[in-house]
Amino acid sequence: MKLTNRSKVVSKKEMTLAEKIYLPAIFTGMGITFKHAVRTVIKGAPAVYSYPEVQKPRTTIWRGQHVLKRDEEGRERCTACGLCAVACPAEAITMTAAERTKEEKGLYREEKYASVYEINMLRCIFCGMCEEACPKSAIYLTDRLVDVETNRGSFIYGKDKLVEKINERIDITTRQSEKQKNAVK
Numbered sequence: 001m002k003l004t005n006r007s008k009v010v011s012k013k014e015m016t017l018a019e020k021i022y023l024p025a026i027f028t029g030m031g032i033t034f035k036h037a038v039r040t041v042i043k044g045a046p047a048v049y050s051y052p053e054v055q056k057p058r059t060t061i062w063r064g065q066h067v068l069k070r071d072e073e074g075r076e077r078c079t080a081c082g083l084c085a086v087a088c089p090a091e092a093i094t095m096t097a098a099e100r101t102k103e104e105k106g107l108y109r110e111e112k113y114a115s116v117y118e119i120n121m122l123r124c125i126f127c128g129m130c131e132e133a134c135p136k137s138a139i140y141l142t143d144r145l146v147d148v149e150t151n152r153g154s155f156i157y158g159k160d161k162l163v164e165k166i167n168e169r170i171d172i173t174t175r176q177s178e179k180q181k182n183a184v185k
Contacts, residue, residue, distance in 0.1 A: 060174050063126040063141040066119055067170050068163045071109055076163060077138035080114035087133035092123035109136075117162060121146050121155040131175070140172040 018024055040046075049056045069077050080097035098115035100108045107113075130139050149155055164170050 058143065062143045063128055065121075065142055065144045065146050066124075066130070066157070066162055067140055067142050067172070068117065068159065069138055069140060069170075069172070070164055070166065073106075074166045075107060075109045076113060077109060077136045078114045078117065078134075079110040079112050079136055079138070080117075081135065083133040083135065084130035084139055087129040088124075089127060089129060090123045090125050092120045092125075093130060094118050094120075114159070117159050119157050119162065121157055122152065137176070140170075140175055142170055142172065142175075144170075 071077055080095055082095060082097075085091075085093040085095060094116075095114045095118070096116035097112050100111050100113055104113075126141060128141055131141055146155075
């Protein structure tokens with residue numbers, strides 16, 4: 001059978017009987033399964049973890065749930081500059097900036113702050129670009145896992161889930177680069 005595609009003639013190959021009944025594909029799949037079975041018998045079964053009682057070890061640079069850090073005085077570091085949102089390849093971060101009032105001076109470091117800061121965890125690819133883009137070292141990815149939720153709306157994390165609690169500080173010194181450590185000082 002001949003098909004034309006913008007003045008090009010393309011020949012379509014007829015399938016053989018064995019290809020029509022999928023025998024080569026079935027034997028290929030059975031071969032892979034047999035290879036894995038033999039490997040498991042010879043080398044032993046891979047490690048199995050009874051999660052959540054026993055957690056699989058993770059690397060020190062694991063990228064987990066985000067946290068918006070506070071400074072030494074308990075004020076939010078984020079100044080709503082928007083660089084994290086611009087750097088995010090998945091466009092998962094949205095924020096709304098607001099001006100600080102005189103009564104809020106102890107809550108925010110700068111005169112501009114993020115009144116709304118949201119991360120859509122379903123869109124986030126945990127690449128760490130937001131972390132690198134932040135000039136105030138305000139956002140970090142921690143070693144914590146993102147919680148399991150039952151509906152899609154619960155995966156949009158606002159400041160209530162992202163800002164670290166004053167009495168429950170999260171240590172991120174292993175994730176900080178030298179530039180970030182110097183910026184915090």
